Amino acid sequence: MHNTEYKRELKKLVVAGLGMSQVMMLSASLYVGEGRDLHYVYWNFIRWINFIITTPVLFFSAWNIFFSAFNGVRSKIFGMDFTVSLSLILAYFASVFNLFNKTGDVYFDSICMFIFFLLIGRFLEMRARHHSNNIVYSLQELTSGTTNLFVNGNVKSILIECVNIDDILLIKSGENVPVDAKIIDGSSQFDESMLTGESIPIYKNKGDYVISGSINLDHPVLIKAVKKAKDSTINIIINLLDEAFVAKPKFVIFSDMVANIFILIVI
Numbered sequence: 001m002h003n004t005e006y007k008r009e010l011k012k013l014v015v016a017g018l019g020m021s022q023v024m025m026l027s028a029s030l031y032v033g034e035g036r037d038l039h040y041v042y043w044n045f046i047r048w049i050n051f052i053i054t055t056p057v058l059f060f061s062a063w064n065i066f067f068s069a070f071n072g073v074r075s076k077i078f079g080m081d082f083t084v085s086l087s088l089i090l091a092y093f094a095s096v097f098n099l100f101n102k103t104g105d106v107y108f109d110s111i112c113m114f115i116f117f118l119l120i121g122r123f124l125e126m127r128a129r130h131h132s133n134n135i136v137y138s139l140q141e142l143t144s145g146t147t148n149l150f151v152n153g154n155v156k157s158i159l160i161e162c163v164n165i166d167d168i169l170l171i172k173s174g175e176n177v178p179v180d181a182k183i184i185d186g187s188s189q190f191d192e193s194m195l196t197g198e199s200i201p202i203y204k205n206k207g208d209y210v211i212s213g214s215i216n217l218d219h220p221v222l223i224k225a226v227k228k229a230k231d232s233t234i235n236i237i238i239n240l241l242d243e244a245f246v247a248k249p250k251f252v253i254f255s256d257m258v259a260n261i262f263i264l265i266v267i
Helices: 001-036 038-059 063-074 080-100 108-142 233-246 252-267
Strands: 146-151 154-160 170-171 180-186 188-191 203-204 220-225
Touching: 001 038, 001 108, 038 063, 038 080, 038 108, 063 080, 080 108, 080 252, 108 233
Parallel strands: none
Antiparallel strands: 146 154, 146 170, 170 220, 180 220, 188 203
16 A cells, blocks of 8 residues: 555656756746747747646646645635645646737746645655554554463463463563563563664563563563553554544644635635
């Protein structure tokens, strides 16, 4: 899913970038030529070439902007995409009108440049969103699957969500700690970088607290669960991340409402 969206948006960005570079280069000759009495045939030819290049940039690269603006209007939400779409369409058709009437100025270079820089920002935002989603998926993988329950000297495999408080678990080298727990036998180094960002392993001994999601790097240890999987640190972090992706802060909702009214007044 992420790869498909990445490739699709990258194509739009490439088209916008190539279109902008060509239109800006041709437009430079128009600006220079105006002061040097550029021949009408060349002047008109360059404007037509810019029109041909700008059209796919507008209707292919900026399609998502128009689609988002249309959905916003249907929902009576006039956000930034609405103003951007309106500006691009007005600039484009004003330029086309002047092109066909062989008079006035055209703004094809401004259209392509604006679309390109806007898409760069959205492309980087998409990459950051995908990175955040990948972190959530990685954390979820640490909370799924099975773990080793130690009972009366025997080890049996159980689902992580079935672990109860005071259960004794055997964590072998290379395995994840499934729930928040305390070490009751053995010692080892644990990698907590997935949760804390600390790259240096932390040495834990008998009686020390180990957090869910950390990785045992050295020796097998026995741990006693102090929380269930749903109440453990890693699960709390996943829930907070999910809420952050979905929910909007109150000040953002308020600013969207004010912007909606402001845009209508300006228009």
